[in-house]
Amino acid sequence: MEALQIMPVMAQRRNSNLGEFAEDATVVVEEITKPKKVNHFIEANSVEVSLEHLKNDCVIPVFSKDNELTISHNAFIETVWEAASSFYSGERIEQPDIRCSHVIKGRRPEAINKPKNLLTEADTTQYYERCAFAIDIPSIYEEVAGNRLNLSIVGVRALNRENLATKKSPELFRLAVSFKNTVCCNMCVFTDGYKDDIKVMGTKELFKATLELLNNFNAAKNIHMMQSLGDTCLNEHQFVTLLGRMRLYQCLPQGYQKAIPRMLLTDTQINSVAKAYINDDNFGSLGSDLSMWKFYNLLTGSNKSSYIDSFLDRAYNATELATGIASALHGDERYSWFLS
DSSP, X not given: OOOOOOOOSOOOOOOOOHHHHOTTOOOBOOOOOOOOOOSOSOOTTOEEEOHHHHHHHOOOOEEXXXXXXXXXXXXXXXXXXXXXXXXXXXXXXXXXXXXXXXXXXXXXXXGTTSOGGXXXXXXXXXXXXXXXXXXXXXXXXXXETTEEEEEEEEXXXXXXXXXXXXXXXXXXXXXXXXXXXXXXXXXXXXXGGEEEEEEESSHHHHHHHHHHHHHHOOHHHHHHHHHHHTTOEEOHHHHHXXXXXXXXXXXXXXXXXXXXXXXXXXXXXXXXXXXXXXXXXXXXXXXXXXXXXXXXXXXXXXXXXXXXXXXXXXXXHHHHXXXXXXXXXXXXXXXXXXXX
């Protein structure tokens, strides 16, 4: 595959039906300067790596019974980047922001008997069990409540979910096309922009699946949803009740829990939501009503501490929670348990 490069072209306005769904929402397309990064879309125990590092310094795992190669992390990233460049032809496609975790180390045969303290880089091998990346398209953006949201494509690969002890079989990938809040790098993941079960045998199938996801994504509808969150607020008593219910959810009997909409955030992440409510410069609201837009960003901010393999599931669940609780404030009973 050809090497990735930033496309230095003036982006063209894309046809869209934003006016059908979004109030005063216009996707503005223009040449812009990439803002300086201050944080990452995911943190947890992951490390930032380059595409060159994945290509040149990491081995590729195989299916052990037939020695067939898996689709490498770098091939995954390059395939999605090429699909995005094809679908959003004329837009500015950024270099991928890549995060990896759970390094798997090995030794080359000639170094089997070497003491650990004498090993050199030439004696060892490594690959990462889990990889996530985000490809920004900053020429497609919108503003919601004063926050700039760039279109972004996020991919996740977790080899711990593959059975590498068998013959080659379809491999699992997760992809989302979403908007990223540039104020905090929080990802806003929606139903029609998320596929958690892409199973393919090769990069051609992966390319096709990526194009299908991008084609099905309704940017205007999701912008409208995020705009509407700013029209609904939680008072402090409701917010404290909601936090308590979220903590209680994890301890409910299984049968009781199944009768309530799912909530995937951990206790540690719920604590992060509480701390951010008090201390966050952008979305904190101590002493005043909390808009559901700010609450949504408190949830997506706490999700940045998720491990790579659960990141997109929880990002989507944050959208379910924010929209569901906003509906409950307007009388919908499905999420009313979290506020009662």
